[in-house]
Amino acid sequence: MTDAIPAGAAEKREAGKSASQLSTWLAAGAPTLVVIAVILGVMEVASWYTPSYVMPSVSSIGGALWRLMTLDLHHVLTTLLRLAIAMTFAIAVGTALGCIMGMFRPIQPYLRSLVIIDAGIPALSWMLIAVFWFRDPEIRIFFILSVIIIPFYALNVHDAIRALPKDWVEAIGTFRPSLFQIFYLLILPHIVPYILMTTRSIIGYAMRMVIFAELIGAAIGIGSAMGLAQGAFEMNVVLAWTVLLVILNLVFQQAIGLIEARVLRYRPEATIR
Amino acid sequence: MSEILVENVTHHFDAVLAVSDLSFRVERGEIVALVGRTGAGKSTAFNMIMGALKPDQGVVRVAGHDPFANSKALRGLIGVSFQNDRLLPWLTARGNIEFGLRILGVPAAERRKRADSWLEQTKLDGAGDLYPHQLSGGMRQRVSLARALAIDPSIVLLDESFSQLDHVTSKTLREDFGALARRLGKTCLLITHRIDDAVEMADRILVLAPPAHVVMEARPRAAGASPKSLQESIERALGGEDGAAEGTERTLAGGRPALVARGRVA
Numbered sequence: 001m002t003d004a005i006p007a008g009a010a011e012k013r014e015a016g017k018s019a020s021q022l023s024t025w026l027a028a029g030a031p032t033l034v035v036i037a038v039i040l041g042v043m044e045v046a047s048w049y050t051p052s053y054v055m056p057s058v059s060s061i062g063g064a065l066w067r068l069m070t071l072d073l074h075h076v077l078t079t080l081l082r083l084a085i086a087m088t089f090a091i092a093v094g095t096a097l098g099c100i101m102g103m104f105r106p107i108q109p110y111l112r113s114l115v116i117i118d119a120g121i122p123a124l125s126w127m128l129i130a131v132f133w134f135r136d137p138e139i140r141i142f143f144i145l146s147v148i149i150i151p152f153y154a155l156n157v158h159d160a161i162r163a164l165p166k167d168w169v170e171a172i173g174t175f176r177p178s179l180f181q182i183f184y185l186l187i188l189p190h191i192v193p194y195i196l197m198t199t200r201s202i203i204g205y206a207m208r209m210v211i212f213a214e215l216i217g218a219a220i221g222i223g224s225a226m227g228l229a230q231g232a233f234e235m236n237v238v239l240a241w242t243v244l245l246v247i248l249n250l251v252f253q254q255a256i257g258l259i260e261a262r263v264l265r266y267r268p269e270a271t272i273r
Numbered sequence: 274m275s276e277i278l279v280e281n282v283t284h285h286f287d288a289v290l291a292v293s294d295l296s297f298r299v300e301r302g303e304i305v306a307l308v309g310r311t312g313a314g315k316s317t318a319f320n321m322i323m324g325a326l327k328p329d330q331g332v333v334r335v336a337g338h339d340p341f342a343n344s345k346a347l348r349g350l351i352g353v354s355f356q357n358d359r360l361l362p363w364l365t366a367r368g369n370i371e372f373g374l375r376i377l378g379v380p381a382a383e384r385r386k387r388a389d390s391w392l393e394q395t396k397l398d399g400a401g402d403l404y405p406h407q408l409s410g411g412m413r414q415r416v417s418l419a420r421a422l423a424i425d426p427s428i429v430l431l432d433e434s435f436s437q438l439d440h441v442t443s444k445t446l447r448e449d450f451g452a453l454a455r456r457l458g459k460t461c462l463l464i465t466h467r468i469d470d471a472v473e474m475a476d477r478i479l480v481l482a483p484p485a486h487v488v489m490e491a492r493p494r495a496a497g498a499s500p501k502s503l504q505e506s507i508e509r510a511l512g513g514e515d516g517a518a519e520g521t522e523r524t525l526a527g528g529r530p531a532l533v534a535r536g537r538v539a
């Protein structure tokens with residue numbers, strides 16, 4: 001036997017990774033910190049020369065942020081819950097539609113046309129339509145988010161299945177699997193990276209859509225709280241919410257990154273120089 | 274009854290006639306090699322035997338079943354490996370070997386036991402937890418062969434399974450697989466464009482000319498058969514000056530691979 005087995009190579013790489021991870025993060029974070037410091041500096045200086053409804057001081061924004069995260073936490077949690085429910089639903093339905101398109105040829109052109117038409121309807125139209133169709137604000141928000149997000153998953157999952165190597169299908173077919181086994185053992189693991197990638201690219205967009213939907217018609221949630229603050233000329237509160245949303249987006253991106261690293265650990269790491 | 278029966282089989286793709294009136298049998302426990310140049314229609318014949326393609330005319334039977342019309346009847350009976358390893362990247366070597374057993378509904382503990390035994394038998398000890406991208410080409414092909422054998426099929430079908438590897442790796446893998454298949458008494462159909470693959474492994478060699486039909490039959494293991502003269506007569510049967518294009522690749526004494534065409538070093 002001439003092939004050498006790289007015993008323990010994987011473990012060694014894991015160990016090396018965690019050791020250098022902290023310094024990598026610091027190095028990657030440093031430019032971000034510089035940018036944040038400059039933005040805060042400019043805001044502070046601007047606040048000295050303008051009324052507080054144009055540019056409040058950094059400390060008053062900080063104070064407002066503190067109040068949001070303590071007294072107004074229910075707004076944050078409500079918004080996150082709405083986002084989580086709608087995203088879960090959209091992932092399930094979108095993935096199912098994508099799989100049906102990928103696995104059942106005759107239905108595919110009809111379903112794909114439907115999804116593409118949906119994808120072409122502006123988010124604003126859905127928001128206005130939802131106001132006419134539904135009274136309950138929770139259902140409105142859920143509806144708006146679902147119809148906006150589902151096409152992303154449906155189309156990406158369908159494309160993922162189309163990109164499934166024919167070689168694999170043929171090789172697995174020699175074992176004579178059932179259709180369910182093909183789905184469960186081949187298609188599902190194959191589309192997971194595509195689902196994660198889609199989530200990463202639309203999570204920020206989805207968050208903005210919940211907030212818009214809340215602004216239009218909800219009593220609680222970040223969007224409605226921002227609407228109230230704007231009505232009361234509380235610029236520091238509006239900016240505090242904005243800061244919080246930026247932070248939330250960073251947290252989402254990090255979280256998805258960690259999930260990807262865990263779920264996709266089988267992938268070789270490509271280094272492009 | 275023959276394990277594999279191919280009778281007057283013809284197949285064409287639009288204007289291209291790929292297989293023309295092909296007939297042969299493989300008996301139980303026999304290792305048969307189909308040899309032919311690239312484009313001779315070997316893979317087309319192979320696909321009809323494994324049930325991926327329907328013959329235009331003629332009869333194909335594998336273990337007595339029509340592999341295309343009655344595809345599910347071959348569940349658990351055939352193990353197939355290809356030129357490329359076709360491993361699933363999200364499964365470890367062990368997970369890939371277990372794949373067929375999973376489809377057949379073998380319980381997890383039993384699967385693991387059998388996969389570990391196959392890792393050992395295919396000389397992959399210690400590689401069980403590695404993912405395909407962490408393995409060399411030769412090791413990946415071993416995993417692919419182990420995946421085909423793990424379900425304990427009575428018939429093993431190999432389409433150019435040793436052809437893409439370097440010569441030394443290909444030779445050791447061939448020897449290991451040949452010994453294993455013989456020990457286990459598997460019926461084996463091996464398809465290759467490399468004469469040395471066939472001469473080394475097969476009980477019987479069928480030489481195909483395009484569009485795939487048998488032009489010569491040889492028994493490299495019969496008494497008095499000389500591998501060298503057999504090699505030359507197969508080269509003649511494959512025929513044509515451009516036989517050298519595909520050539521028969523052999524490793525020279527010094528271990529340096531060279532292209533040997535019709536006795537001349539090119």
Ligand SMILES: Nc1ncnc2c1ncn2[C@@H]1O[C@H](COP(=O)(O)OP(=O)(O)O)[C@@H](O)[C@H]1O
Binds near residue numbers: 286291312313315
């Ligand atoms: N799917 C296909 N569509 C059209 N032509 C094909 C297809 N597969 C094979 N062929 C043609 O059939 C002939 C035989 O191909 P193949 O069976 O792959 O040969 P081999 O495996 O011996 O190299 C070739 O001329 C090839 O171009």
Ligand SMILES: [Mg+2]
Binds near residue numbers: 315316433
């Ligand atoms: Mg071929």
